[in-house]
Amino acid sequence: MSGGPVGVAVIGAGNISGQYLGNLTRFPDLRVLAVADLDEQRAAAAAAEHGVERSGSVEQVLAMDDVEIVVNLTIPAAHAAVALEVLRAGKHVYTEKPLALDTPAGRAVLAEAEARGLRVGNAPDTFLGAGIQSALRAVNKGLIGEPVAATTALESNGPESWHPSPEFLYADGAGPLFDMGPYYLTALVALLGPASTVAATARKSRETRVIGSGPKAGTEFAVEVPTHVTALIEFAAGAGASTAFSFDSPAAKRLIEIGGTEATLALPDPNTFGGPLQIRTAKDEEWRDLPIEGTEAGRGIGVLDLARNLRAGTPHRASGDLALHVLDLMSAISASAAEGSFQKVTAELGTVEALPADWDPFARTL
Incomplete structure (x- = not known):
C-alpha cells in the first residue's frame, strides 16, 4: 500500500499485549485492524478492550489484505516459527524479544525476509x-x-x-x-x-x-x-x-x-x-x-518507527539486524558459560542511528 496509516495486526493476546495495544491504537500513523491468538476468545476480549474491530485465528488475520505489519507477541519458543509464517504470508513482522531461540533460527528469519523483500523489526524498543x-x-x-x-x-x-x-x-x-x-x-x-x-x-x-x-x-x-x-x-x-x-x-x-x-x-x-x-x-x-529529550510513549514505538520508515523507504531502527546481533551476543554468552571459553560474536551490525529529539509518535505524518 502506497500511503496513509499502516495497517497492523497483533498475534498473541497474552500479558504484554495490553501495553502494545494500548499504545498502537493511539498512534495516528497506525491502524490496528485485528488481534489473533490460539485462544480466539482471548483474542476477541483483547480486541474489544482496545476498540479493535476484528479478531480471530492466526490464519484469518494473515489472510487480511489490509494488514501490512504483524506484531508477533507469542512466547519466545514460537517467535521464529510465527515470524516465518507472517513473512510467507507477505507481511512485514515485528517480534517481541528475543528474535529466536538461537542464532541460526534468527538468521533464517532474516533470510526469508530478504528473499521476499520484507522487513523484520524486533523488540526491545525501549532504547x-x-x-x-x-x-x-x-x-x-x-x-x-x-x-x-x-x-x-x-x-x-x-x-x-x-x-x-x-x-x-x-x-x-x-x-x-x-x-x-x-x-x-x-x-x-x-x-x-x-x-x-x-x-x-x-x-x-x-x-x-x-x-x-x-x-x-x-x-x-x-x-x-x-x-x-x-x-x-x-x-x-x-x-x-x-x-x-x-x-x-x-x-x-x-x-x-x-x-x-x-x-x-x-x-x-x-x-x-x-x-x-x-x-x-x-x-x-x-x-x-x-536534560531528557524524546518520547516516553512506551512499547510500540518501534512498530511505529518501522511503519514510518516503511512508507519513506528508509531504514528503521529496531531492526532485524540489531535483534540478530543481540541474539548472537546472548548465544555467545551462553556458549561461553557452558564451554568455559571465549566466544566470538559473528552477526554483523552497522551504526544504530539516533532518533531526532523532536520525534513525535502522536503526530500524523502518513
Whole structure:
C-alpha cells in the first residue's frame, strides 16, 4: 500500500499485549485492524478492550489484505516459527524479544525476509525512548570523551512473584539473560557499537520455583535455564563491559553506566522509556542531571518507527539486524558459560542511528 496509516495486526493476546495495544491504537500513523491468538476468545476480549474491530485465528488475520505489519507477541519458543509464517504470508513482522531461540533460527528469519523483500523489526524498543536516546546523543556529542567501559546489572528474585504464568520465563529462550538481557545489551550495542568477543559464567540456583500470584498461585514448575549469568563483553570499537543478569537476588538492582575518558553516564533502567540521565566527571563531587529529550510513549514505538520508515523507504531502527546481533551476543554468552571459553560474536551490525529529539509518535505524518 502506497500511503496513509499502516495497517497492523497483533498475534498473541497474552500479558504484554495490553501495553502494545494500548499504545498502537493511539498512534495516528497506525491502524490496528485485528488481534489473533490460539485462544480466539482471548483474542476477541483483547480486541474489544482496545476498540479493535476484528479478531480471530492466526490464519484469518494473515489472510487480511489490509494488514501490512504483524506484531508477533507469542512466547519466545514460537517467535521464529510465527515470524516465518507472517513473512510467507507477505507481511512485514515485528517480534517481541528475543528474535529466536538461537542464532541460526534468527538468521533464517532474516533470510526469508530478504528473499521476499520484507522487513523484520524486533523488540526491545525501549532504547528508542527519551532516556537511552538522550544518552546516545550525549555519547555522540563527545560529552564523556572516548567510551572506555560499561557496567550493567539486572538483579531480582525473579518474575514468579507477580507474573500469573511465569513458566515460559524459565524455559529455553528466556531466563534472566534472554528475557531481560535484550534491554541492557541493546542499549549497550546502540551506545558502544557491535560486540566482538565474550567470556561468561552461569548457574542455576534452584531446580523448581513456585508461582506467587494469580489463579495458579502455589503451583511448582521446573527451571530449565541458568538463573544467574555474568559476562565480560569486548566491543569492536575497543570498549569493554561487565554485565550481570540474575533472578537469584532478593535485592532488586537496575544498573547501567557508560564510562569514558572525560566522564561517566548513569543511564535509566533500560526497560523504561524515560530518565533520569546523569553525568559525572572527575571534578564533580556528585552526579549532575542531563536534560531528557524524546518520547516516553512506551512499547510500540518501534512498530511505529518501522511503519514510518516503511512508507519513506528508509531504514528503521529496531531492526532485524540489531535483534540478530543481540541474539548472537546472548548465544555467545551462553556458549561461553557452558564451554568455559571465549566466544566470538559473528552477526554483523552497522551504526544504530539516533532518533531526532523532536520525534513525535502522536503526530500524523502518513
